[in-house]
Amino acid sequence: MRVTLKDIANAAGVSMMTVSNVVNGNHARVSAETVDRVQRIVAELGYVPSASARSLAARTSRLVGLLVPAADEDSLTLSPHNTAILGQIERELRKRGYHLLLRGIADPAEVPEALRSWSLDGAILLGFLDEEIDRLSRGALGRVPVLAIDSYSGNPLTTGVRSDDFTGARLATTHLIALGHRAILFAGPAFTDVGVVHERFRGFRAALADAAIEWDESLVETANTTHEDGVALGARLPGSHPHATAVFATADILAIGVMEGLARAGVPVPAAVSVVGFDDLDLSAYVTPKLTTVAQDLAGKAANAVDLLLAAVRHGKRPSAAVTLDVRLVERESTARVPAG
Known part of the structure; x- marks a missing residue:
């Protein structure tokens, strides 16, 4: 059975108010002897404070929601990158005394309901399209x-954190150009004129322009950010390009799929085709060949x-501009000089 404040008070021969003061660190009106006695009994009985009771008293749930797209009512959309971010966010919240609630959102219209239903102190959106974020209003939130x-959404209510996607793609493409490559294929999900993939495409194009390489618009392949789509693309690449x-x-998971598809088609990487990814997930160093990629600072x-969200939760201080984090190129074994001839 759960140990209560009353149990501790009875064992220590003091009032419940005294026990509450000791447990919550309010020792000013309690003698040192009583503090020691109560703390000893707390340890002996294995008392664990009720998180819900503390939340009610403090008028805060200490719950932060991580809202991610759900493809339908039965599944979440969690890429390897988003899974890695989830783990990092949970660790950061736990260090600050907050708890993470993971919630799948099948329709962005469900966001306001999720905020109210769970009495969340705040929420982080991960993996949503910028046009979906644009539609969130103060009335809804x-x-x-x-x-x-x-996110590259201009919605001031959701301003957050992102990597320097433009520079990352530019670094990756410049690296390939330095190795003598000129016919470089851009592979990624369909994109509009705003967003992460758009920024990476702009960086790709900028590197080509820097080297005075004329862009061949046929060297673009649309593929979802999955291993399966990468395998399919790699397998058909010798015939289509x-x-x-x-x-x-x-994305790394797409690049790794491309390498597997090329291998199935009998095309060696990097002897015949070089491949670069984006993310620097752990698995990029485990595959063969090890993947050259752009490293993001996920932690x-x-x-x-x-930090930004809790500043808004505690002090009502919303960020005025997005925080953009630096990226770097990690050279491994999947890139080499362009094959002779």
């Missing part, structure tokens, strides 16, 4: 602070997101 990760000597994929992204 109420007074609950909301922050978006990896026989002159391509390199691939820049907008920094999570820490900044939590």
Whole structure:
């Protein structure tokens, strides 16, 4: 059975108010001897404070929601990148005494309901399209602070944290150009004129322009950010793009799939085709060949997101501009000089 304050008070021969003061660190009106006795009994009985009771007393749930898209009512959309971010966010919240609630959202219209239903102190949006974030209004969100990760939305209610996607793609493409590649395929999800993939495409194009390489618009392949789509793309690449000597994929999981598809088609990486990804997830160092990629600061992204959100929760201080984190190129084994001839 759960140990209560009353149990401790009876065992210590003091009032419940005294026990409450000791447990909550209010020792000014309690003698040192009583503090020691109560703390000893707390340890002996294994008392654990009720999180819900503390929340009611403090008028805060200490719950932060991580809202992610759900493809339908039965599944969440969690890429390897988003899974890694989830773990980092949970750790940062736990260090600050908050708890994480993961909630799938099948329709962005469900966001206000999620905020109210769980009495969330704040929420982080991860993986939503910028046009979906654009539609969130103050009337819908109420007074609950909301922050978006990896968003280029102009909605001031959701200003958050992202990586320097433009520079990352530029670094990756410049690296391939320095190795002599000119026919470089851009592979990533369909995109509009705003968002993460759009920024990476702009960086890709900027690197080509820097090197005075004329862009061939046929060297773009639309593929979802999945291993399966990457395998399919890699397998058909020798037939659909026989002159391509390199691939820049907008995510590691897609790049790894491309390498597997190329291997199935009998095309060696990097001897015949070089491949670069984006994220620097752990698995990029486990595959063969090890993946050259653009590293994001996932820990920094999570820490900044939590700091910004809790500043809004505690002080009503919303960020005036998005925090953009630096990226770097990590050279491994999946890229090499362009094949002779």
